[in-house]
Amino acid sequence: MRWILNEVVDMLIRNILIVALLIVFTGATRSQDLPDKEQVLQSLHLANRYWQTNHPPQQWAFWDVAAYHTGNMEAYRITKEPQYLRYSEAWANHNQWKGAKSDNPAKWKYNYGETDEHVLFGDWQICFQTYIDLFHIEPDSNKIARAMEVMEYQMSTPNNDYWWWADGLYMVMPVMTKLYHVTGNRLYLEKLHEYFSYAHGIMYDKHEKLYYRDAKYVYPKHKSANGKKDFWARGDGWVFAGLAKVLQDLPKTDPHNAAYVAIYKRMAKAIVKAQQAEGYWTRSMLDPAHAPGPETSGTAFFTYGLLWGINHGYLKERTYLPAALKGWKYLSTFALQENGRLGYVQPIGERAIPGQVVDTNSTSNFGVGAFLLAASALTQYLDAKEVE
Secondary structure, three states, rough: OOHHHHHHHHHHHHHHHHHHHHHHHHHHHHHHHOOOHHHHHHHHHHHHHHHHHOOOOOOOOOOOHHHHHHHHHHHHHHOOOOOHHHHHHHHHOOOOOOOOOOHHHHHHOOOOOOOOOOOOHHHHHHHHHHHHHHHHHOOOOOHHHHHHHHHHHHOOEEEEEOOOOOOHHHHHHHHHHHHHHHHHHOHHHHHHHHHHHHHHHHHOOOOOOOOOEEHOOOOOOOOOOOOOOOOOOHHHHHHHHHHHHHHHHHOOOOOHHHHHHHHHHHEEEEEEEEOOOOOOOOOOOOHHOOOOOOOHHHHHHHHHHHHHHHHHHOOOOOHHHHHHHHHHHHHHHHHHHOOOOOOOOOOOOOOOOOOOOOOOOOOOOHHHHHHHHHHHHHHHHHHHHHHH
């Protein structure tokens, strides 16, 4: 009996050793698979310093520039690099802490427009996100006076169709939650849900769990080149990143919090399914052949949104981290050039265009902003891993 007992003990010891080795090996593999935090920060600084060196901050407050600043402010939050803060401050001062500058509410419009009368058009309101962030760093009521004036006027109107295109959800939804935190006025959250419900109703595909860019692109009225549903990657990137920013600031007690979380999680699942093996997303998400090849802005927004969800406990790490890391690998080793230029950013537009050239020379401010968001979220994730 003793030799049988010895055999059992020996077998148990061997099994315990095997399990221990597997745990160590698996942990080491996971650690090795993660990017180095210093390299992530080097990529962040390389892209941002290149952009700021080649583009003075004295630019207009329209969406493309303002979207860059949402990323720049996140980069400042993570790195505390003084130049990043000074750059956004100089931009805000140049624009008098305003978007579109008309002071006559009777003439304010919210259809597409690049003039000073289009005060209620969301592309002129995204700048308020950065103004509010700057206010929190150094409070001064003048920094947010225009934001409050515009948004409170808008909320006083009976209209609910202000957000009629996917981009607008990134541009303005976070403004509402940010202003709620400043003022405590729950009307911001109520109108957020009212406006979002309108947008959701005209753009959301219940089966695919994704958003069309706007009502013009809803299937089957519009189809991709191969007869499929045409979901524009950057458009869904705007929505996904916008939801992350909303959930960042939305009180857990808000009656609509669970609904936003559910939409965000369903989008995450759909987004990961559409990722290409190389880590990027194609411009038409469900029809890669429609406009094949890599695209950086949509990929960066998706990578940011996935990492944000992992960082805040909304997405399971084991399920979504591989997709996020593949996205980052594409962004940092393929899209980002050695001189700091971020390539493969689809130019300004509203859809995936067959035959449109997107290459290493294709760069833009909003693409860099999205890249900075992704790099900042990854740095935050790696910081948390160092603490564990």
